[in-house]
Amino acid sequence: MQRFFVPSELVAGDEGLLPEDVGHHLSRVLRLSPGEELLLFDGEGAACRARLLAIGPRGAEVRVLERWRETEHGLPIHLIQSLPKVDKLELVLQKGTELGITVFSPVLSERCVSQPTDTRQSKRHQRWTKIVREAARQCRRPLLPRLNDIRSLAVALDSCTEPLRLMLWEEESRPLAEVLPPKPPSAVALLVGPEGGFSLREAELARSAGFLPVRLGPRILRSETAGFAVASILQYLYGDLGAPAA
Known part of the structure:
Protein backbone atom coordinates (compact mmCIF):
# COMPACT_ATOMS: atom_id res chain seq x y z
CA MET A 1 0.00 0.00 0.00
CA GLU A 70 2.49 5.45 15.26
CA THR A 71 5.73 5.40 17.26
CA GLU A 72 9.37 4.64 16.50
CA HIS A 73 11.62 2.37 18.53
CA GLY A 74 15.03 3.40 17.31
CA LEU A 75 17.56 5.32 19.38
CA PRO A 76 16.95 9.09 19.09
CA ILE A 77 20.06 10.53 17.41
CA HIS A 78 20.69 14.24 16.93
CA LEU A 79 23.20 14.72 14.11
CA ILE A 80 25.01 18.05 14.32
CA GLN A 81 26.69 18.14 10.92
CA SER A 82 29.15 20.83 9.88
CA LEU A 83 28.00 22.04 6.50
CA PRO A 84 29.78 20.12 3.72
CA LYS A 85 29.43 20.78 0.01
CA VAL A 86 25.77 21.10 -0.96
CA ASP A 87 25.32 17.73 -2.67
CA LYS A 88 27.06 16.00 0.25
CA LEU A 89 24.55 17.33 2.78
CA GLU A 90 21.72 16.05 0.62
CA LEU A 91 23.28 12.60 0.88
CA VAL A 92 23.62 13.00 4.66
CA LEU A 93 19.94 13.90 4.99
CA GLN A 94 18.74 11.07 2.78
CA LYS A 95 20.82 8.28 4.27
CA GLY A 96 20.62 9.66 7.80
CA THR A 97 16.84 9.51 7.59
CA GLU A 98 17.07 5.88 6.51
CA LEU A 99 19.31 5.14 9.51
CA GLY A 100 16.84 6.56 12.01
CA ILE A 101 18.37 9.95 12.80
CA THR A 102 15.67 12.03 14.50
CA VAL A 103 17.12 15.56 14.37
CA PHE A 104 19.42 17.16 11.79
CA SER A 105 21.27 20.35 12.72
CA PRO A 106 23.47 21.70 9.90
CA VAL A 107 26.03 24.10 11.36
CA LEU A 108 28.66 26.53 10.14
CA SER A 109 32.14 25.90 11.51
CA GLU A 110 35.50 27.52 10.79
CA ARG A 111 36.59 25.21 7.98
CA CYS A 112 33.26 24.81 6.16
CA VAL A 113 33.66 25.04 2.40
CA SER A 114 30.03 26.07 1.90
CA GLN A 115 28.93 29.45 3.32
CA PRO A 116 25.40 30.10 1.97
CA THR A 117 23.70 33.48 2.08
CA ASP A 118 20.34 33.95 3.82
CA THR A 119 18.48 33.74 0.48
CA ARG A 120 20.22 30.56 -0.53
CA GLN A 121 19.65 29.08 2.93
CA SER A 122 15.89 29.48 2.57
CA LYS A 123 15.82 27.80 -0.85
CA ARG A 124 18.11 25.01 0.28
CA HIS A 125 16.04 24.35 3.39
CA GLN A 126 12.95 23.82 1.24
CA ARG A 127 14.81 21.34 -0.94
CA TRP A 128 16.34 19.59 2.07
CA THR A 129 12.90 19.25 3.66
CA LYS A 130 11.63 17.50 0.53
CA ILE A 131 14.62 15.15 0.56
CA VAL A 132 13.99 14.19 4.19
CA ARG A 133 10.27 13.68 3.55
CA GLU A 134 10.83 11.47 0.51
CA ALA A 135 13.53 9.44 2.27
CA ALA A 136 11.19 8.86 5.23
CA ARG A 137 8.41 7.77 2.87
CA GLN A 138 10.72 5.42 0.97
CA CYS A 139 12.12 3.71 4.08
CA ARG A 140 8.67 3.57 5.74
CA ARG A 141 9.37 5.74 8.74
CA PRO A 142 6.10 6.94 10.28
CA LEU A 143 7.70 10.02 11.90
CA LEU A 144 9.58 12.76 10.09
CA PRO A 145 13.00 13.79 11.41
CA ARG A 146 13.29 17.43 12.46
CA LEU A 147 15.48 19.58 10.22
CA ASN A 148 16.78 22.69 11.94
CA ASP A 149 17.89 25.85 10.16
CA ILE A 150 21.59 26.37 9.59
CA ARG A 151 23.14 27.76 12.78
CA SER A 152 26.54 28.56 14.14
CA LEU A 153 28.40 25.74 15.88
CA ALA A 154 28.32 27.61 19.19
CA VAL A 155 24.54 28.04 19.11
CA ALA A 156 23.97 24.39 18.20
CA LEU A 157 26.21 23.18 21.01
CA ASP A 158 24.57 25.47 23.53
CA SER A 159 21.09 24.16 22.67
CA CYS A 160 22.06 20.48 22.85
CA THR A 161 20.15 18.49 25.52
CA GLU A 162 21.03 14.85 24.74
CA PRO A 163 22.70 13.05 27.69
CA LEU A 164 25.35 11.26 25.59
CA ARG A 165 27.31 13.65 23.37
CA LEU A 166 29.95 12.38 20.96
CA MET A 167 32.32 14.40 18.79
CA LEU A 168 34.07 12.64 15.93
CA TRP A 169 37.59 14.01 16.03
CA GLU A 170 40.71 12.22 14.98
CA GLU A 171 43.07 14.12 17.30
CA GLU A 172 43.48 13.26 21.00
CA SER A 173 40.46 10.99 20.92
CA ARG A 174 39.53 7.72 22.55
CA PRO A 175 38.12 4.78 20.58
CA LEU A 176 34.35 4.91 20.32
CA ALA A 177 33.97 1.60 22.16
CA GLU A 178 35.61 3.02 25.29
CA VAL A 179 32.94 5.68 25.85
CA LEU A 180 29.76 3.79 24.95
CA PRO A 181 27.70 2.93 28.06
CA PRO A 182 26.51 -0.64 28.73
CA LYS A 183 22.90 0.52 29.05
CA PRO A 184 21.11 2.29 26.20
CA PRO A 185 21.16 6.10 26.56
CA SER A 186 17.87 7.92 26.17
CA ALA A 187 19.31 9.95 23.26
CA VAL A 188 22.63 10.74 21.60
CA ALA A 189 24.04 13.89 20.03
CA LEU A 190 26.62 13.22 17.32
CA LEU A 191 28.91 16.05 16.22
CA VAL A 192 30.63 15.73 12.83
CA GLY A 193 33.12 18.20 11.40
CA PRO A 194 33.53 19.57 7.86
CA GLU A 195 35.95 18.37 5.20
CA GLY A 196 38.85 20.10 6.95
CA GLY A 197 37.93 18.90 10.43
CA PHE A 198 37.43 20.92 13.61
CA SER A 199 39.95 23.48 14.80
CA LEU A 200 41.47 23.17 18.26
CA ARG A 201 39.30 26.05 19.44
CA GLU A 202 36.13 24.34 18.22
CA ALA A 203 37.14 21.04 19.80
CA GLU A 204 37.58 22.77 23.15
CA LEU A 205 34.23 24.50 22.72
CA ALA A 206 32.60 21.12 22.14
CA ARG A 207 34.36 19.62 25.15
CA SER A 208 33.10 22.43 27.36
CA ALA A 209 29.57 21.64 26.11
CA GLY A 210 29.91 18.05 27.32
CA PHE A 211 30.99 16.34 24.10
CA LEU A 212 33.38 13.39 24.25
CA PRO A 213 35.95 13.29 21.42
CA VAL A 214 36.04 9.83 19.83
CA ARG A 215 37.61 8.17 16.82
CA LEU A 216 36.49 5.21 14.76
CA GLY A 217 39.83 3.59 13.98
CA PRO A 218 42.88 4.03 11.78
CA ARG A 219 41.03 5.32 8.72
CA ILE A 220 39.85 8.91 8.31
CA LEU A 221 36.28 8.92 7.05
CA ARG A 222 34.78 11.64 4.91
CA SER A 223 32.53 14.16 6.60
CA GLU A 224 29.44 12.74 4.90
CA THR A 225 30.41 9.13 5.77
CA ALA A 226 31.38 9.47 9.44
CA GLY A 227 27.89 10.17 10.73
CA PHE A 228 26.46 7.15 8.87
CA ALA A 229 29.07 4.85 10.38
CA VAL A 230 28.43 5.90 13.97
CA ALA A 231 24.64 6.08 13.56
CA SER A 232 24.66 2.51 12.29
CA ILE A 233 26.71 1.33 15.27
CA LEU A 234 24.47 3.14 17.75
CA GLN A 235 21.25 1.88 16.19
CA TYR A 236 22.58 -1.68 16.20
CA LEU A 237 23.71 -1.53 19.84
CA TYR A 238 20.86 0.49 21.33
CA GLY A 239 18.17 0.96 18.68
CA ASP A 240 16.14 -1.04 16.19
CA LEU A 241 18.72 -1.82 13.52
CA GLY A 242 18.72 -5.58 13.14
CA ALA A 243 15.72 -6.01 15.46
CA PRO A 244 13.36 -8.89 14.61
CA ALA A 245 10.38 -8.06 12.44
CA ALA A 246 7.22 -7.17 14.33
Whole structure:
Protein backbone atom coordinates (compact mmCIF):
# COMPACT_ATOMS: atom_id res chain seq x y z
CA MET A 1 0.00 0.00 0.00
CA GLN A 2 1.39 3.39 -1.00
CA ARG A 3 2.41 5.75 1.84
CA PHE A 4 2.45 9.55 1.90
CA PHE A 5 3.03 12.40 4.33
CA VAL A 6 0.19 14.91 4.36
CA PRO A 7 -0.96 17.84 6.54
CA SER A 8 -2.27 16.83 9.97
CA GLU A 9 -5.75 18.21 9.31
CA LEU A 10 -6.21 15.74 6.46
CA VAL A 11 -5.39 12.77 8.71
CA ALA A 12 -7.73 14.13 11.39
CA GLY A 13 -10.65 14.77 9.03
CA ASP A 14 -13.12 12.46 7.30
CA GLU A 15 -12.59 13.55 3.68
CA GLY A 16 -10.24 15.93 1.94
CA LEU A 17 -7.95 16.74 -0.96
CA LEU A 18 -4.39 15.47 -1.02
CA PRO A 19 -1.58 18.01 -1.49
CA GLU A 20 -0.96 18.85 -5.13
CA ASP A 21 2.40 17.09 -5.33
CA VAL A 22 0.95 13.90 -3.82
CA GLY A 23 -2.01 13.97 -6.18
CA HIS A 24 0.32 14.45 -9.13
CA HIS A 25 2.40 11.47 -8.03
CA LEU A 26 -0.71 9.32 -7.69
CA SER A 27 -2.11 10.18 -11.10
CA ARG A 28 0.97 10.72 -13.27
CA VAL A 29 3.54 8.37 -11.74
CA LEU A 30 1.67 5.58 -9.95
CA ARG A 31 -1.48 5.89 -12.09
CA LEU A 32 -3.74 4.78 -9.27
CA SER A 33 -7.48 4.53 -9.77
CA PRO A 34 -10.38 5.53 -7.52
CA GLY A 35 -11.15 2.82 -4.96
CA GLU A 36 -7.53 2.04 -4.13
CA GLU A 37 -6.33 2.53 -0.56
CA LEU A 38 -3.44 4.62 0.80
CA LEU A 39 -1.62 5.06 4.08
CA LEU A 40 -1.36 8.68 5.17
CA PHE A 41 0.89 10.11 7.92
CA ASP A 42 1.26 13.59 9.36
CA GLY A 43 4.91 12.96 10.33
CA GLU A 44 4.20 13.48 14.04
CA GLY A 45 2.57 10.14 14.87
CA ALA A 46 -0.96 10.39 13.49
CA ALA A 47 -1.73 7.89 10.73
CA CYS A 48 -4.73 6.69 8.78
CA ARG A 49 -5.86 4.33 6.04
CA ALA A 50 -7.77 6.16 3.33
CA ARG A 51 -9.60 5.33 0.10
CA LEU A 52 -9.00 7.29 -3.07
CA LEU A 53 -12.39 8.65 -4.16
CA ALA A 54 -11.56 10.61 -7.28
CA ILE A 55 -8.79 12.31 -9.22
CA GLY A 56 -10.09 15.32 -11.10
CA PRO A 57 -9.65 19.04 -11.72
CA ARG A 58 -9.92 19.76 -7.98
CA GLY A 59 -7.20 17.25 -7.18
CA ALA A 60 -7.10 13.81 -5.55
CA GLU A 61 -9.91 13.31 -3.03
CA VAL A 62 -9.76 10.71 -0.26
CA ARG A 63 -11.97 9.39 2.53
CA VAL A 64 -10.43 8.31 5.84
CA LEU A 65 -11.33 4.74 6.82
CA GLU A 66 -9.26 4.12 9.95
CA ARG A 67 -6.98 6.12 12.29
CA TRP A 68 -4.22 5.21 14.76
CA ARG A 69 -1.01 6.48 16.33
CA GLU A 70 2.49 5.45 15.26
CA THR A 71 5.73 5.40 17.26
CA GLU A 72 9.37 4.64 16.50
CA HIS A 73 11.62 2.37 18.53
CA GLY A 74 15.03 3.40 17.31
CA LEU A 75 17.56 5.32 19.38
CA PRO A 76 16.95 9.09 19.09
CA ILE A 77 20.06 10.53 17.41
CA HIS A 78 20.69 14.24 16.93
CA LEU A 79 23.20 14.72 14.11
CA ILE A 80 25.01 18.05 14.32
CA GLN A 81 26.69 18.14 10.92
CA SER A 82 29.15 20.83 9.88
CA LEU A 83 28.00 22.04 6.50
CA PRO A 84 29.78 20.12 3.72
CA LYS A 85 29.43 20.78 0.01
CA VAL A 86 25.77 21.10 -0.96
CA ASP A 87 25.32 17.73 -2.67
CA LYS A 88 27.06 16.00 0.25
CA LEU A 89 24.55 17.33 2.78
CA GLU A 90 21.72 16.05 0.62
CA LEU A 91 23.28 12.60 0.88
CA VAL A 92 23.62 13.00 4.66
CA LEU A 93 19.94 13.90 4.99
CA GLN A 94 18.74 11.07 2.78
CA LYS A 95 20.82 8.28 4.27
CA GLY A 96 20.62 9.66 7.80
CA THR A 97 16.84 9.51 7.59
CA GLU A 98 17.07 5.88 6.51
CA LEU A 99 19.31 5.14 9.51
CA GLY A 100 16.84 6.56 12.01
CA ILE A 101 18.37 9.95 12.80
CA THR A 102 15.67 12.03 14.50
CA VAL A 103 17.12 15.56 14.37
CA PHE A 104 19.42 17.16 11.79
CA SER A 105 21.27 20.35 12.72
CA PRO A 106 23.47 21.70 9.90
CA VAL A 107 26.03 24.10 11.36
CA LEU A 108 28.66 26.53 10.14
CA SER A 109 32.14 25.90 11.51
CA GLU A 110 35.50 27.52 10.79
CA ARG A 111 36.59 25.21 7.98
CA CYS A 112 33.26 24.81 6.16
CA VAL A 113 33.66 25.04 2.40
CA SER A 114 30.03 26.07 1.90
CA GLN A 115 28.93 29.45 3.32
CA PRO A 116 25.40 30.10 1.97
CA THR A 117 23.70 33.48 2.08
CA ASP A 118 20.34 33.95 3.82
CA THR A 119 18.48 33.74 0.48
CA ARG A 120 20.22 30.56 -0.53
CA GLN A 121 19.65 29.08 2.93
CA SER A 122 15.89 29.48 2.57
CA LYS A 123 15.82 27.80 -0.85
CA ARG A 124 18.11 25.01 0.28
CA HIS A 125 16.04 24.35 3.39
CA GLN A 126 12.95 23.82 1.24
CA ARG A 127 14.81 21.34 -0.94
CA TRP A 128 16.34 19.59 2.07
CA THR A 129 12.90 19.25 3.66
CA LYS A 130 11.63 17.50 0.53
CA ILE A 131 14.62 15.15 0.56
CA VAL A 132 13.99 14.19 4.19
CA ARG A 133 10.27 13.68 3.55
CA GLU A 134 10.83 11.47 0.51
CA ALA A 135 13.53 9.44 2.27
CA ALA A 136 11.19 8.86 5.23
CA ARG A 137 8.41 7.77 2.87
CA GLN A 138 10.72 5.42 0.97
CA CYS A 139 12.12 3.71 4.08
CA ARG A 140 8.67 3.57 5.74
CA ARG A 141 9.37 5.74 8.74
CA PRO A 142 6.10 6.94 10.28
CA LEU A 143 7.70 10.02 11.90
CA LEU A 144 9.58 12.76 10.09
CA PRO A 145 13.00 13.79 11.41
CA ARG A 146 13.29 17.43 12.46
CA LEU A 147 15.48 19.58 10.22
CA ASN A 148 16.78 22.69 11.94
CA ASP A 149 17.89 25.85 10.16
CA ILE A 150 21.59 26.37 9.59
CA ARG A 151 23.14 27.76 12.78
CA SER A 152 26.54 28.56 14.14
CA LEU A 153 28.40 25.74 15.88
CA ALA A 154 28.32 27.61 19.19
CA VAL A 155 24.54 28.04 19.11
CA ALA A 156 23.97 24.39 18.20
CA LEU A 157 26.21 23.18 21.01
CA ASP A 158 24.57 25.47 23.53
CA SER A 159 21.09 24.16 22.67
CA CYS A 160 22.06 20.48 22.85
CA THR A 161 20.15 18.49 25.52
CA GLU A 162 21.03 14.85 24.74
CA PRO A 163 22.70 13.05 27.69
CA LEU A 164 25.35 11.26 25.59
CA ARG A 165 27.31 13.65 23.37
CA LEU A 166 29.95 12.38 20.96
CA MET A 167 32.32 14.40 18.79
CA LEU A 168 34.07 12.64 15.93
CA TRP A 169 37.59 14.01 16.03
CA GLU A 170 40.71 12.22 14.98
CA GLU A 171 43.07 14.12 17.30
CA GLU A 172 43.48 13.26 21.00
CA SER A 173 40.46 10.99 20.92
CA ARG A 174 39.53 7.72 22.55
CA PRO A 175 38.12 4.78 20.58
CA LEU A 176 34.35 4.91 20.32
CA ALA A 177 33.97 1.60 22.16
CA GLU A 178 35.61 3.02 25.29
CA VAL A 179 32.94 5.68 25.85
CA LEU A 180 29.76 3.79 24.95
CA PRO A 181 27.70 2.93 28.06
CA PRO A 182 26.51 -0.64 28.73
CA LYS A 183 22.90 0.52 29.05
CA PRO A 184 21.11 2.29 26.20
CA PRO A 185 21.16 6.10 26.56
CA SER A 186 17.87 7.92 26.17
CA ALA A 187 19.31 9.95 23.26
CA VAL A 188 22.63 10.74 21.60
CA ALA A 189 24.04 13.89 20.03
CA LEU A 190 26.62 13.22 17.32
CA LEU A 191 28.91 16.05 16.22
CA VAL A 192 30.63 15.73 12.83
CA GLY A 193 33.12 18.20 11.40
CA PRO A 194 33.53 19.57 7.86
CA GLU A 195 35.95 18.37 5.20
CA GLY A 196 38.85 20.10 6.95
CA GLY A 197 37.93 18.90 10.43
CA PHE A 198 37.43 20.92 13.61
CA SER A 199 39.95 23.48 14.80
CA LEU A 200 41.47 23.17 18.26
CA ARG A 201 39.30 26.05 19.44
CA GLU A 202 36.13 24.34 18.22
CA ALA A 203 37.14 21.04 19.80
CA GLU A 204 37.58 22.77 23.15
CA LEU A 205 34.23 24.50 22.72
CA ALA A 206 32.60 21.12 22.14
CA ARG A 207 34.36 19.62 25.15
CA SER A 208 33.10 22.43 27.36
CA ALA A 209 29.57 21.64 26.11
CA GLY A 210 29.91 18.05 27.32
CA PHE A 211 30.99 16.34 24.10
CA LEU A 212 33.38 13.39 24.25
CA PRO A 213 35.95 13.29 21.42
CA VAL A 214 36.04 9.83 19.83
CA ARG A 215 37.61 8.17 16.82
CA LEU A 216 36.49 5.21 14.76
CA GLY A 217 39.83 3.59 13.98
CA PRO A 218 42.88 4.03 11.78
CA ARG A 219 41.03 5.32 8.72
CA ILE A 220 39.85 8.91 8.31
CA LEU A 221 36.28 8.92 7.05
CA ARG A 222 34.78 11.64 4.91
CA SER A 223 32.53 14.16 6.60
CA GLU A 224 29.44 12.74 4.90
CA THR A 225 30.41 9.13 5.77
CA ALA A 226 31.38 9.47 9.44
CA GLY A 227 27.89 10.17 10.73
CA PHE A 228 26.46 7.15 8.87
CA ALA A 229 29.07 4.85 10.38
CA VAL A 230 28.43 5.90 13.97
CA ALA A 231 24.64 6.08 13.56
CA SER A 232 24.66 2.51 12.29
CA ILE A 233 26.71 1.33 15.27
CA LEU A 234 24.47 3.14 17.75
CA GLN A 235 21.25 1.88 16.19
CA TYR A 236 22.58 -1.68 16.20
CA LEU A 237 23.71 -1.53 19.84
CA TYR A 238 20.86 0.49 21.33
CA GLY A 239 18.17 0.96 18.68
CA ASP A 240 16.14 -1.04 16.19
CA LEU A 241 18.72 -1.82 13.52
CA GLY A 242 18.72 -5.58 13.14
CA ALA A 243 15.72 -6.01 15.46
CA PRO A 244 13.36 -8.89 14.61
CA ALA A 245 10.38 -8.06 12.44
CA ALA A 246 7.22 -7.17 14.33
